[in-house]
Amino acid sequence: MTLRSNLPQGSPRWATRRAQWFALGLTDDDLTKPKIAIVNSSSGLSPCFSHLDPIAAAVKESVADAGGVAFEIRTVAPTDFIMAAGGSGGYVLSSRDLLSNDIEAVVEGAQLDGMVCLASCDKTTPGQLMAAARLDVPTLVLSCGYQSSGRLDTGEPVDIEDVFLHAGHLKFGGITFEGLCDMSARAITGPGVCTGMGTANSMHIVAEALGMTLPGSTPVRANSEAMWNSVRASGRAIVEAVLAGRRPRTILSPGAFANAVMAVLAVSGSINTVKHLQAIAREADTDVDVYALFEEYAEVIRPLSAVRPNGEDTIERFEDAGGALAVLKQLGDRLAGDAVTVTGETMADRVASAMVKDEEAIRPLAHPRGGHATVVVVRGSLAPGSAIVKLSVTEVRATTFEGQARVFDDAPSAIAAIEGGVVRQGDVLVLRGLGPVGSPGMGMASQTVFALNGAGLTEHVAVLTDGQLSGLVNKGIVVGEVIPEAALPGPLGVVADGDRIAIDLATRRVDLLIDEAELTRRHEERARHRVPGGTSGWLPVYARSVEPLARGATLRGNDLPVTPA
Structure with a gap:
């Protein structure tokens, strides 16, 4: 196929590009291969991003093994708990759009052929999906996992959201300063995004429900063997998507958005997914009304899981039960099975081989965890x-x-x-x-x-x-x-x-x-x-x-x- 990154030989743009890339160690043969952006929001500000650099290096190697050439690019790294301190919190959501424009400037400016997006904190995944929808270049969203959390001396689990909640109790005597510091010191024990069913894990699941990830890859423990398996598989998946011309706008169909909305309702996901999904639809230039979809499916989809703080289950139990793919399987006939995915299979094909390993953690539609939409x-x-x-x-x-x-x-x-x-x-x-x-x-x-x-x-x-x-x-x-x-x-x-x-x-x-x-x-x-x-x-x-x-x-x-x- 003709790659848009292959400029006319002998032209000024080709010649100067060749000079630049030769200086990086590429060859004439490399210049003809699919050129893939590895979109990395690495940052030293937060554990959400602290493990991304080795992942980016491994994806680059995976792309090379699959016959492509990978270029790591960097974006702003929005994180609520750090960046909400200034601008009355306004830098957080606005950085979602800054991130999508970061991607556009490089991928569109350089006319690269595809992207592997390293999905981490709350705003990175929607920003990446927005850019994919806008640019319509083959894109794979790679979930980089959730962090491990700790326990108090009482044996009770504690995570970052517990710290956030209990900080509001300090002025009223509900917790001592020393107790709050103890919670804060124990809440995070490894890299990755927040452990609960918050915006980050919800958006990783949304990406899978939209068909933009490898099957069965969300949610996932950060730096686990399951995560690294997806990393190693990412190169072949994106190169094949580029060669097959699998563009986001063929994947982000009305059926895909319906699947994503149903998945959010089924996992009792973050309300932030509503505006993010609407933004993705807007960038894809579709007339999908995500708010109306939530209203429609709230009548029939009840929560099938109850991950903290929606219930007592952990995100680890949810992952072990089959994660997002198991949820989609439990949707049964309501699933838009004809929605296509970045790997070329339909959603029906994907869920056909999926297993629900714990039907208490991820229940069937007929036996939900709760009787009301959340x-x-x-x-x-x-x-x-x-x-x-x-x-x-x-x-x-x-x-x-x-x-x-x-x-x-x-x-x-x-x-x-x-x-x-x-x-x-x-x-x-x-x-x-x-x-x-x-x-x-x-x-x-x-x-x-x-x-x-x-x-x-x-x-x-x-x-x-x-x-x-x-x-x-x-x-x-x-x-x-x-x-x-x-x-x-x-x-x-x-x-x-x-x-x-x-x-x-x-x-x-x-x-x-x-x-x-x-x-x-x-x-x-x-x-x-x-x-x-x-x-x-x-x-x-x-x-x-x-x-x-x-x-x-x-x-x-x-x-x-x-x-x-």
Whole structure:
């Protein structure tokens, strides 16, 4: 086949490229081979990425053995727990799109033929899939595994999310400083992503459900023999995909997105998968409405597994039971079996040979672990676009809540009000200004939720926010990612202290209970007081370019309104 990387011999571009690559030790024969980008987000900031360099080297060797030439390229390495410290948390989600543009600049600029993407922390996998969908060059997503975690002296397991949650208890005496330090010291015992069914493991599973990975490769223990087997197999898989012309847009079909949505519901995955899947669909230039798919399949797909914090199972047990491929097999006739994969087989072919090794850990559809959907899309007068609620598999909670709004425009103010006793039982804590435009870049609301938990208010105060939540948050009634966000025209931006808010998860509604004339008056008043945002730095550029969450918060250069004064 004709490779796009093979430039016309004798042309200036060919000659200068040849000079550059000869200096790297390549030969004329190498210049005719499939040229594969190894997309590596290695970073010394976090254990999520600390093991990727040896993996990249092994993939390079695997590509060479398969008859290709591999070039390692680097991207930004977004990590919530480290990079959320600055910019009100806005650098985290915005780095997803920065990463996809990192990939485009190199792969498209150099006209490389394919990619192996080393999937690690929360935003790397969606950013890689977005780039694959946009560039439409053959791509293999390679899961690089989850970290091992430790135990306390009591024998109880402890991981990074336990540390995050219990830090919210410190001010209320729920844990001592020494106890928190002990948890922090024991939580992570090896490289890889967070151990629970958070965004990272959820997105690795999504990648497999979309057909963009090797079969049976997610989730996986970091640096395990299973992970290294996938690494060694990656070279042949991507070279064959390039030679066969298996492009992402032939794989990312409506059926593939349906399979991914069902997989998320079946594993009670992170709510962050919703916006990430919508962004991937947007980059693939499809008209798939991921929010509508979640609403549709929430009627019929119940959680088949209960990995921490959704239940007591560990991610290790889930992997040993068969992982993502076993989940897809348990979907039975609902699976879109004709969806094709990067290795050329259909999804039906893949699941035909899959085994469910523990039907208690990954149950059949007819015998789910819980009787309700755990990723719930809600709408109403306060969220006319949508919002999302994450529920636990095993905990039974109230499904309705009505109370008066207690409004905050930033997380520190909300946390201070909780600690000062200003937020009381029966309130609906409204935390706004944390959306993609408002932060800008989307701020984290989880610390506020955990402060409520530490104050013993989880069951007595509902939360409503346009911010993002940790992929593992499922404490109380928390309505997240409200669309439209407060920085854009819509009801969230005009909610006032004392307004009544009603939440009903059974009918999937969240409503602002105020007079229509008063709502109109507030909108008109707000429109008169808009001010322009900042002009320098990455985050203001992002704010001016980002689309609304309903379209995945991708970058399209839209002229969107900025945060009101």
